Amino acid sequence: MNEHNIHLTSSEIGSLWTIYMNETMSECMLRFMLQHIQDEDIEPIVRYAYDISSNHVKQLTAIFESEHFAIPKGFGDEDVNMEAPWLFTDSFCLTYVNQMSKVGMVTYSSFVSMSYKRSIRDFVSNALNDVLSLFNESMDVSLAKGLNARHPYIEVPHHSSFIHHNNYFSGLNPFSDxxxxxxxxxxxxxxxxxxxxxxxxxxxxxxxxxxxxxxxxxxxxxxxxxxxxxxxxxxxxxxxxxxxxxxxxxxxxxxxxxxxxxxxxxxxxxxxxxxxxxxxxxxxxxxxxxxxxxxxxxxxxxxxxxxxxxxxxxxxYHWLEQSPGTPNREQLAKGKDKS
The missing domain is CATH 1.20.1260.10 (Ferritin, core subunit, four-helix bundle)
Incomplete structure (x- = not known):
């Protein structure tokens, strides 16, 4: 099916705009981290994260151009001082990538469900797969280096049970357990x-x-x-x-x-x-x-x-870039009357 004449929906416009803002910010953060990382196991993970963000930005730019969608300002060279001294430890960089990949998974999964055009669904689905792969690889390295605390172990249930009293939901009374x-x-x-x-x-x-x-x-x-x-x-x-x-x-x-x-x-x-x-x-x-x-x-x-x-x-300080929206119809009407 030819999608050329199918317009972007509000959800797709909002999703693409948000992804671009997040990914250009990530590019700046990760590019600076790469300048100083020494650990041979962590550097490839951070580079992989940077490559993912950079590739997403390129794909988004192509989508914007094909849809005559004004490219957001986002973030770029002026937002990072590559001459600044070392700021983050290598372990922080790995933890950062792992935690932000979790953010990416939640973000992209919600955007998949809000996309309609096949080309947009394909882009967002592939992006979700990218951050899922990044999460898995960063988790493997984190666990190998002891940098990712596992959730507590509890006993595996050996039988199913049901709640029999409303006290199960309580917890405010300081005089009761x-x-x-x-x-x-x-x-x-x-x-x-x-x-x-x-x-x-x-x-x-x-x-x-x-x-x-x-x-x-x-x-x-x-x-x-x-x-x-x-x-x-x-x-x-x-x-x-x-x-x-x-x-x-x-x-x-x-x-x-x-x-x-x-x-x-x-x-x-x-x-x-x-x-x-x-x-x-x-x-x-x-x-x-x-x-x-x-x-x-x-x-x-x-x-x-x-x-x-x-x-x-x-x-x-004029730092908040405005997300795409609809025009103020009342102002348009008043402006027409004045003209």
């Missing part, structure tokens, strides 16, 4: 500790290399929020005699040289924030202890407030 966490609840608590750990380190790296006081303050506030959330999730696990994640050594250097543009750093943090919000919503939806659900709702609100502050800061 809370039931033990189930496997689904443990997995999400553990996941959110690990993702917040990555965010904490990114915030620290961005805070110490940004030349702007407002960006520094924002990053440090975000870092403290990540630490607070890690503490809450870890204590919940400890209260249930579950081992907390042993976060690997993924430290950053003491460099204070501006490395990435403030525009890129703020955009990256908004991506981390939106991913974290999605994680919390999912965790709250599948948790069956009411205290966990309320915790996720409360923490999601805190993250939402942080996202609002980030958006305000980006608008103030």
């Amino acid at each position: 809370k039931r033990p966490l189930n496997a689904i609840e443990i997995s999400h608590l553990y996941l959110n500790v690990m993702t917040n750990s990555l965010g904490e380190n990114l915030c620290l790296a961005f805070a110490q290399t940004s030349p702007m006081q407002e960006v520094q303050d924002f990053m440090l506030k975000a870092k403290k929020m990540s630490q607070k959330h890690i503490k809450i999730f870890s204590e919940t696990l400890q209260d249930n005699d579950i081992q907390t994640p042993q976060v690997p050594d993924v430290s950053i250097s003491n460099s204070t040289t501006p490395t990435f543009s403030d525009k890129l750093m703020m955009f990256h943090l908004t991506l981390i924030i939106s991913t974290g919000t999605g994680n919390y919503v999912m965790a709250g939806a599948v948790s069956q202890r009411i205290d966990l659900v309320l915790n996720y709702e409360r923490l999601s609100f805190e993250v939402g407030q942080l996202a609002k502050r980030a958006a305000n800061l980006m608008v103030k």
Whole structure:
């Protein structure tokens, strides 16, 4: 079937725009990492990640041109200082690629379901396969190097059982015992500790290399929020005699040289924030202890407030590129009347 005359839908336009923004940002981050990596096992993984992002950007550019779709500004050479000194440890780079590949899998899988044109579905499906392959390869290396904490082991069930009392869902009464966490609840608590750990380190790296006081303050506030959330999730696990994640050594250097543009750093943090919000919503939806659900709702609100502050800061300095949308019909009508 000839698709040439089939117009892009709003979901396809939004998906392609979002992918381009994310992938051009990733290109900048990964290109800088490649400049300093020494580990012979980690360097190929980061290079593979860079090649994936670079290839996606090229494919997107071709799609935009064929669809007469204005190419977004995104991020480029002006957003990364390749002369800046070493900032991230090799282990951080590997952990970063592994965690961001998870973000990519969630993002691309949702975009597949929102695409209609076969050419767009093929592109997004292939991109999903790319990040899935990257996740598997980065996970293999991470496990081999002891840089990826496994989720806790629990006893395998030997028979099925059913819930017989509503107390199973309780957890707010301080004078009554809370039931033990189930496997689904443990997995999400553990996941959110690990993702917040990555965010904490990114915030620290961005805070110490940004030349702007407002960006520094924002990053440090975000870092403290990540630490607070890690503490809450870890204590919940400890209260249930579950081992907390042993976060690997993924430290950053003491460099204070501006490395990435403030525009890129703020955009990256908004991506981390939106991913974290999605994680919390999912965790709250599948948790069956009411205290966990309320915790996720409360923490999601805190993250939402942080996202609002980030958006305000980006608008103030003209860093927030506007996503494609429909024209304001009322303004068009008023403009026509004046003419």
